[in-house]
Amino acid sequence: xxxxxxxxxxLRRAYGTSRYGQLHYAAAGPNGTTDKxxxxxxxxxxxxxxxxxxxxxxxAVDRLVLCPDTPGFGGSEGPSRLPQIADYAAAMGDWLxxxxxxxxxxxxxxxxxxxxxxxxxxxxxLVRRLSLTxxxxxxxxxxxxxxxxxxxxxxxxxxxxxxxxxxxxxxxxADPAISEVRRLELFTERMRAxxxxxxxxxxxxxxxxxxRAKLVSQPTLLLVMRDTLADATRRASALxxxxxxxxxxxxxxxxxxDAKATEVAGDVSRYFxxxx
Amino acid sequence: MGAxxxxxxxxxxxxxxxxxxxxxDAGPGSLxxxxxxxxxxxxxASYKVFxxxxAEDRLVLCPDTPGFGGSDGPDTPVTIPDYAAAMTDLLxxxxYGAKGKGPVDVVGCHTGxxxxxxxxxxxxxxxxKLSLPSLALFTAEERTKMKVxxxxxxxxxxxxxxVPKVWxxxxxxxxTDSPPERRLELFVERLRSxxxxxxxxxxSLNYDCESRLKQLTQPLLLLVxxxxxxxxxRRAKDIVKHAVLVDISAQAAHGAWDAQAQLMADSMRAFxxxx
Numbered sequence: 001x002x003x004x005x006x007x008x009x010x011l012r013r014a015y016g017t018s019r020y021g022q023l024h025y026a027a028a029g030p031n032g033t034t035d036k037x038x039x040x041x042x043x044x045x046x047x048x049x050x051x052x053x054x055x056x057x058x059x060a061v062d063r064l065v066l067c068p069d070t071p072g073f074g075g076s077e078g079p080s081r082l083p084q085i086a087d088y089a090a091a092m093g094d095w096l097x098x099x100x101x102x103x104x105x106x107x108x109x110x111x112x113x114x115x116x117x118x119x120x121x122x123x124x125x126l127v128r129r130l131s132l133t134x135x136x137x138x139x140x141x142x143x144x145x146x147x148x149x150x151x152x153x154x155x156x157x158x159x160x161x162x163x164x165x166x167x168x169x170x171x172x173x174a175d176p177a178i179s180e181v182r183r184l185e186l187f188t189e190r191m192r193a194x195x196x197x198x199x200x201x202x203x204x205x206x207x208x209x210x211x212r213a214k215l216v217s218q219p220t221l222l223l224v225m226r227d228t229l230a231d232a233t234r235r236a237s238a239l240x241x242x243x244x245x246x247x248x249x250x251x252x253x254x255x256x257x258d259a260k261a262t263e264v265a266g267d268v269s270r271y272f273x274x275x276x
Numbered sequence: 277m278g279a280x281x282x283x284x285x286x287x288x289x290x291x292x293x294x295x296x297x298x299x300x301d302a303g304p305g306s307l308x309x310x311x312x313x314x315x316x317x318x319x320x321a322s323y324k325v326f327x328x329x330x331a332e333d334r335l336v337l338c339p340d341t342p343g344f345g346g347s348d349g350p351d352t353p354v355t356i357p358d359y360a361a362a363m364t365d366l367l368x369x370x371x372y373g374a375k376g377k378g379p380v381d382v383v384g385c386h387t388g389x390x391x392x393x394x395x396x397x398x399x400x401x402x403x404x405k406l407s408l409p410s411l412a413l414f415t416a417e418e419r420t421k422m423k424v425x426x427x428x429x430x431x432x433x434x435x436x437x438x439v440p441k442v443w444x445x446x447x448x449x450x451x452t453d454s455p456p457e458r459r460l461e462l463f464v465e466r467l468r469s470x471x472x473x474x475x476x477x478x479x480s481l482n483y484d485c486e487s488r489l490k491q492l493t494q495p496l497l498l499l500v501x502x503x504x505x506x507x508x509x510r511r512a513k514d515i516v517k518h519a520v521l522v523d524i525s526a527q528a529a530h531g532a533w534d535a536q537a538q539l540m541a542d543s544m545r546a547f548x549x550x551x
Binding site for chain 2: 010012013014015022024075156157160163164167168171172173180181184185187188191192194195
């Protein structure tokens with residue numbers, strides 16, 4: 001049985017180390033001891049680990065939950081040149097090595113799905129199980145179309161109206177499923193990546209998800225939520241050697257980490273704690 | 277000479293306090309460390325360029341005031357003594373003070389000058405000298421007037437054009453003293469305090485700086501810049517007779533922390549390191 005959320009310790013932020021410099025993360029866990037495998041959550045770009053703040057608290061009632069900021073996002077120092085997903089995953093490996101936690105369960109959303117699965121491939125001793133939502137799996141045509149839209153620099157300084165439009169989309173006219181204060185917080189996290197914020201999406205569109213998925217040996221939950229990548233996530237079950245699909249189409253992917261935090265934590269916990 | 281820069285968290289009464297540290301590559305050296313308190317609603321990142329220059333020969337700490345940047349903050353508006361008390365927690369936790377590594381030198385700008393003054397008068401064992409360009413010294417009448425313009429909550433969420441307007445004025449049309457990427461960085465730091473960013477200016481406008489300045493015993497550098505608080509900074513010399521007034525307004529304006537970082541650092545070094 002899951003413990004009440006009052007058992008969760010205060011969320012604490014800290015810095016670890018990766019090949020790109022300091023790596024910022026938030027950690028939460030129960031006040032008492034736990035023998036459950038720690039969970040690491042890899043976020044969508046260009047946001048940060050703060051994307052999981054509410055989910056992290058819900059998930060942390062009975063285990064340690066770590067939400068790192070991908071290098072170049074949030075509070076983490078980033079590379080000086082356009083990286084690949086394998087670079088992000090290797091940096092996360094550096095960070096986990098420094099923490100000496102042993103194997104973890106890895107969860108990802110959008111860009112974070114690829115960082116999680118690539119870490120599982122590159123460093124199998126570090127990852128016990130995976131939970132992936134909105135897997136960034138594209139056909140060649142989808143990849144090319146998305147690359148043109150999201151995989152290039154944003155016109156931050158060239159288009160004086162860009163920020164106003166972005167703010168409207170993300171905050172003032174965005175989905176009211178999460179509070180306006182929280183939307184402002186997430187918008188700010190999006191902006192923290194600065195002019196290089198497109199590096200995360202660009203790395204996604206350069207990654208061969210279909211081929212790499214075949215190399216994942218760990219048990220993998222494909223948690224399908226209502227989102228642009230719902231069908232891709234479902235489709236991926238044919239690629240991952242040890243996958244299970246759970247459909248939650250009544251949950252909206254981008255807001256469920258807040259609006260359905262407890263419910264999502266329940267599904268993910270059951271999978272991580274169940275028989276493989 | 278270069279400077280090694282890193283970020284870390286300390287502890288204060290409102291939770292974690294985020295700070296950026298910088299010191300010479302070879303080590304902190306023997307000069308008194310400097311702590312820089314920032315204007316609000318910004319963060320310690322305001323000093324990023326200046327910090328690296330000053331840290332070529334000493335340890336320089338730039339904390340984020342509670343509720344700003346990466347620091348946890350109070351839920352309701354607080355006072356300048358509250359902010360100073362949280363900074364006391366941080367510095368004592370880092371080992372400074374009479375029973376530890378001794379005092380620090382203080383730099384402040386706008387709200388940060390008041391935190392510096394309050395810290396120095398409340399905990400004289402923690403502060404050796406102060407350098408306060410852009411001192412937020414206002415008469416009671418000025419404070420009343422300024423509250424009309426700057427006091428109270430900002431319409432950050434109630435006016436959908438508020439944030440885009442801040443973007444336009446500070447980034448698109450902002451001072452070319454710093455590159456657009458740096459202006460973007462400071463815009464984001466400003467946003468990080470969210471709907472509570474007004475707590476800092478409110479605390480400043482409720483603070484009786486003049487009364488506290490009269491209690492100040494530490495050496496004080498009043499560095500006058502060509503910016504809105506230049507005249508206020510100059511006026512403080514009439515209150516703190518032992519203060520040293522240095523006018524660099526012909527060379528340095530509001531953007532001097534970035535654009536004239538070397539001049540700012542050298543002016544403070546001359547004061548901090550004098551006998």
